[in-house]
Amino acid sequence: MRIRILWPAGQTTATLRATPTTEALWNALPIASTANTWGDEVYFGTPVSVPREDGAQQVVEPGTVAFWTDGDSLALPYGPTPISRDGECRLASPCNVLGALDGDSQVLRTVRPGDPIRVERA
Secondary structure (H helix, E strand, O other): OEEEEEEOOEEEEEEEOOOHHHHHHHHHOOEEEEOEEOOOEEEEEOOOOOOOOOOOEEEEOOOEEEEEOOOOEEEEEOOOOOOOOOOOEEEEEEEEEEEEEOOOHHHHHHOOOOOEEEEEEO
């Protein structure tokens, strides 16, 4: 499954693997939200609410598409967050890993807090 994420200054696509959270997100698309940033991470609320899955991770690779169950949000890290150690991508808490961005995750640097953000099927 592929999704497209759009904001005023850019867009990217991501490939998602089959997980219960991915299925719930897919069924809710398209969604519109408002971007937030936390260090080098973009996150935004969704209408999806799911439990934390086995295998949830707190430290992930840049460009990971994660679902933050504590905030019903998609989390898109592209670099260190305020709680990272040694440059890692450390999320606020363990998140369900859904997949990865298809291109360079640094495109997320153009997302500004408060930007409208849309996720749709690609």
